[in-house]
Amino acid sequence: MTGAGGPPTAEPGFGRRHRKEDQRFIRGRGLYVDDVRLPGMLYGAVLRSPYPHARIIAVDTIAAQAHPKVKAVITGETLAGLNLAWMPTLSGDTQAVLATDKVRFQGQEVAFVVAEDRYSARDALELIVVDYEPLPAVADARRALDPGAPLIRDDQPGRTTNHIFDWEAGDARRADEVFRDAEVTVAQDMLYPRVHPAPLETCGAVADFDRVAGKLTIWATTQAPHAHRTLYAMVTGVPEHKIRVISPDIGGGFGNKVPIYPGYVCAIAGSMITGQPVKWMEDRSENLMSTSFARDFHMRGELAASRDGRIRAVRVTVLADHGAFNGTAQPSKFPAGFFSVFTGSYDLEAAYCQVTGVYTNKAPGGVAYSCSFRITEAVYLVERMVDLLALELDLDPAELRLRNLLRPEQFPYTCQTGWVYDSGDYPRTLRLAMDLAGYEGLRKEQQAERERGHLMGIGVSFFTEAVGAGPRKHMDILGFGMADGVELRVHPTGTAVLRISVQTQGQGHETTFAQIVAEELGIPADDVEVVHGDTDQTPFGLGTYGSRSTPVSGAATAIVARKVRERARAVASAMLEVDPADLDWERGRWYVRGDPDQGRTIAEIALAAHSDLELPDGVEGQLDATCVYNPPNLTYPCGAYICVVDVDPGTGKVRVRRFIAVDDCGVRINPMIVEGQVHGGLADGIGMALMELIAFDGDGNCLGGSFMDYLLPTSLECPSWELGETVTPSPHHPIGAKGVGESATVGSPPAVVNAVIDALRPYGVRHADMPLTPAQVWRAIQGRPLRTDLAIGPE
Amino acid sequence: MTIRVAVSVNGTEYVREVEPRLLLIHFIRDDLGLTGSHWGCDTSNCGSCVMWLDGRPVKSCTLLAAMADGRAVRTVEGLERNGKLDPVQQGFIECHGLQCGFCTSGMLMTARWLLDHHPDPDEAQIREVISGQVCRCTGYENIVRSVRWAAEHEGASRMAEDGPA
Amino acid sequence: MQVPSHVEYERAASLQHALSLLTRPDARAVAGGHSLIPMMKLRLAQPELLVDINGLTELSFIALDDGQLRIGALARHADLLDSAVAGRCYPIFHDAERVVADPIVRLWGTIGGSLCQADPSEDLSAAFAAARATAVIRGQDGERTVPVRQFHLGPYETVIGPGELLAEVRVPVLPATGSAYEKVSRRVGDWSIAAAGAVLRLGGAAERPVIVSAGIGLTAVGAEHFVAAEAEEFLRGRAADEESFAAAGAIAARGCHPAADQRGPEDYKRHLVAELTTRALRRAAARVRLDA
Secondary structure, eight states: OOSTTSOOOOOOSOSOOOOSTHHHHTTTOOOBGGGOOOTTOEEEEEEEOSSSSEEEEEEEOHHHHHSTTEEEEEEHHHHHHTTOSEEEOTTSOEEESSOSSEEOSTTOEEEEEEESSHHHHHHHHTTOEEEEEEOOOOOOGGGTTSTTOOOSOTTSTTOOSSEEEEEEEEOHHHHHHHHHHOSEEEEEEEEEEEEOOOOSSOOEEEEEEETTTTEEEEEEOOSOHHHHHHHHHHHHOOOGGGEEEEOOBOSOOTTTTSSOOHHHHHHHHHHHHHSSOEEEEOOHHHHHHHSOEEEEEEEEEEEEEOTTSOEEEEEEEEEEEOOSSOOOOSOTTOTTTTGGGGGTTBOOSEEEEEEEEEOOSSOSEESOSSOTTTHHHHHHHHHHHHHHHHHHHTOOHHHHHHHHBOOGGGOSEEOTTSOEEOOOOHHHHHHHHHHHHTHHHHHHHHHHHHHTTOEEEEEEEEEEOOBSOOOTTTOEETTEEOOEEEEEEEOTTSOEEEEESOOOSSSOHHHHHHHHHHHHHOOOGGGEEEEOSBTTTSOOOOOSOTTOIIIIIIHHHHHHHHHHHHHHHHHHHHHHTSOGGGEEEETTEEEETTEEEEEEEHHHHHHHHTTTOOOOTTOOSSEEEEEEEOOSSOBOOEEEEEEEEEEOTTTOOEEEEEEEEEEEOBSOSOHHHHHHHHHHHHHHHHHHHHTOOOOBOTTOOBOOOSTTTSOOOOTTTSOOOEEEEOOOOOTTSTTOBOOOTTHHHHHHHHHHHHHHHHHTGGGTOOOOOSOOOHHHHHHHHTTOOOOOSBOOOOO | OOEEEEEEETTEEEEEEEOTTOBHHHIIIIISOOTTSOOOOSSSOSOTTEEEETTEEEEGGGSBGGGGTTSEEEOGGGTOBTTBOOHHHHHHHHTTOOSSOTTHHHHHHHHHHHHHHOSSOOHHHHHHHTTTSOOSSSTTHHHHHHHHHHHHTHHHHHHHHHOOO | OOOOOOOEEEEOSSHHHHHHHTTSTTEEEESSOTTHHHHHHTTSOOOSEEEEOTTOGGGOOEEEETTEEEEETTOBHHHHHHOHHHHHHOHHHHHHHHTSSOHHHHTTOBHHHHHHHTOTTOHHHHHHHHTTOEEEEEETTEEEEEEGGGTEEETTEESOOTTEEEEEEEEEOOSSEEEEEEEEOSSTTSOOSEEEEEEEEEEEOSSSEEEEEEEEEEESSOOGGGBOHHHHHHHTTSBSSHHHHHHHHHHHHHHOOOOOBTTBOHHHHHHHHHHHHHHHHHHHHHTOOTTO
């Protein structure tokens, strides 16, 4: 409240409030890509390879072309003529748009049909005859580098093996010293199997090339519309100012909608060839079999400690299965993403990791499904190793963590692999989780249950995330800096429009970004229109993934609002005829220091800024500003999760009884939305820990091609989540926020796995790989856990 | 070869000539332009296509439009009455029951049917009734809370809609 | 989403009309469509004519009639789950229906559709086999009956011929009988990794009941006709106690042919057969009212 007589201070922008975007979704009036209908629009369908590895002898499209409703049939040969048969990937490799010489994974794109309707397009696929010569396939990543293994990427001159890269981080020699001298070491092989983000809306695009204007408009399911626009300019030869990418409403992304897929390029080619708009929407089997999978890290972890439970060093070797093309989406200097944050939440003396990436005859990808660039893998590794140490030392896993967690006074903390963790009070976060869980009581109950022969498990996981990529000097994707732009304009009548470069796929940006402006400027969030997704209407940026929207674009928004606030100060000073230095700010208003009744609201200032008011020299009229924000560092959300399970030893079935999650993501713009993000990620953990798997058989056939086999958790597998929070603001972020979108997906799988392994302790089980299906749990009890990435065969 | 299909959708009669193989979800979305219902899988697992046929929820990707001939369909577009949101719609807004919105129309239609038959469902009943529908965003928690909110606010909404006696 | 290939469609106005339409060898009846249409979308089934029989509401009954539970082929899964009389006579059907598909699919899928789809993982096939039910098949010339244990010829293949339609399933209701179904799946709504259904008729004294007859149905493990015949025979005349149930479970496990697949390896599936058979027998026995 101001002093007597003045208008009330504007409401805080931060806090729980309804989402603005809900109004259209609950009425069924969202606009997703498959809702886009243009006059004369045609439909595309992709013909895919049934073989994991085969030479293409011939592709016969005569019968397909003769189908009365078919307008065009495009093959690799067609595209080669347009120099479009291969395209660059986000990792500096190339990927076939339509296969020319060989097919390299089951489901790879071979031909594209354009027809009048989607049913005819599907029919026409059956009329294309492809003559394949099957080749032996590499289905087992662990055999990809065997001498004599089939060579997958013989399209690359001089290549003789399936090796892609070696990468390391940390100090190998120092780690060796610590391990040699340590009192206790534990080691474990563990697989983070291939899973898939599987957003409910599949990927697709509507491409509309206007021959007269030379303009390409493409509606697409993309989390990074500007990056796509620039890449299309490079690949298609259409100049960038003539390309418009529109990301309308997106039905979930989770990293699946970051890459450019062959189907999008085929739709563009189809539109160029036919002169009509072409829609391509993949079906679910295409989504699961050919778009960016996640994880597939074969890891060997080692941990060195003292007998009294002090964690000293962690060492990891990783074999990374990248599929047939290296299409991982992460900053270019980080071929294994941010995996080197496997140092976790503990103060280590040494750490070292070595990662080898290989090609296999499987779909490309690896970085997706809310992994924060491989942090899911890193956290799983270290949190499983900590539990293995607890088992080895017969210490309580929560107690062991409390002894080793970084302490608040150690921040900012530079870990052994160079990450500078910004802030955190880790022990407080874990203690809160333990309180909410009633941890002591749970352990007592577990003891009683064990005496009755019942298997109850309690799993703990503590994670440190590194999100908000990232500082220009360290990070780029294909040479693009990861700075994001933002524009704010306040209209004469005091409402505003904010144009951002990030792309929501359900995270609530239309509300939260308006809330940032409301907090900084005092314009009510309902009066701030947030524009996103259309490259013609928004500034350049690299999009939304890796939980970067709040850390990067959120920071940019706060800064641009402060710039507008400063311009408003100058205008207010002209209105009030005082020196700008004599003005103070309270949310929504500049007023004269010592004379608070003398003030002007932001709305009054906006009107004046557009009026004939004389402004001081150097002060431009209107009320707007832009900003390009180069983050100085990543931000480091953290969390403590506790999972309680019951296991039926007769069947191996796991039931998740409770899940307690305490997150620290710094300042929360909208706690309701933060909680929603956490809820969703926790469900992911149950999915991956217990049921999700893209499996292959020994011949490279993909067995996870439908929702009958790629199982997603339902309302009955998920408990009622119990959430808590601690808040340690990020010291370098303008509003102290850290981002939270992927935290729960990162932290929850180890909590569930730790719980199940804990439940199986009476049977002496140390480890079993995800997914912990009933079969896997039963086999673990028998002492013979399954290798989960390759399907069951004769053993 | 086409056949004639006459379907009442949200109270409006539509007559179209369609291929017999046309799936109901495509008929509603592509032929009638009612894109509020979605599709997300190939195997009747995801539930983003759920709408009502003759008053009962159905996975519309698993029926032919021809099978709806002479029958009545209700979709999410038909939940709002005279510009007033149904309590289930308001509940999802109040309790953050949606994020990307793709599963939402199916969840709303199932929730509406549940409350019509069980006006005071407990958490277990709500979780059971939506167990054939997938959400990748919300972890289901707020969907359950949204339906509970609607159950607790049905009366008020109905009274307001009916107006003074 | 995947879509079917071309097909013709006719709506049957009566049972006779349906039967005459179904004389075409490439015609298939469609009721709920929730078994057939997914196969058509994946183009694993490509009938040339679909005969929509949803109008034959005279086949949607569930009734207790003269010592038999009669279930019309057009009864929906939800109807069977909601039927108090079915649940009283045969709790095995409620146990099974509770874990078939999901609540929305159960509103539309029919008993007849599921049995005729003849999926080796169909829960109702094993449940009806355990109950020694009889299939009633209508043809243009009249009606014939086939024990459910002979109804399925193999995966996706039944004895139904052209011009025929499954009309109902009849289950004998006998005194002192209890039943139960036990299923394990990887996730709610998934097909069984393995499942076992048991129907026990007991006699003798209440303190030491004896098994008069046993029906054991097995799902998804390659059991011939969905039945564990040897285990059933073993139980006849034996005490209805834990020892017998465990022994029967072991026999059932030995007598089936589970295939290793993504749901589990062979040894696990066999173990499940033993475990679930024992559990189903135990629960079936507990549900018997010897004085009834």
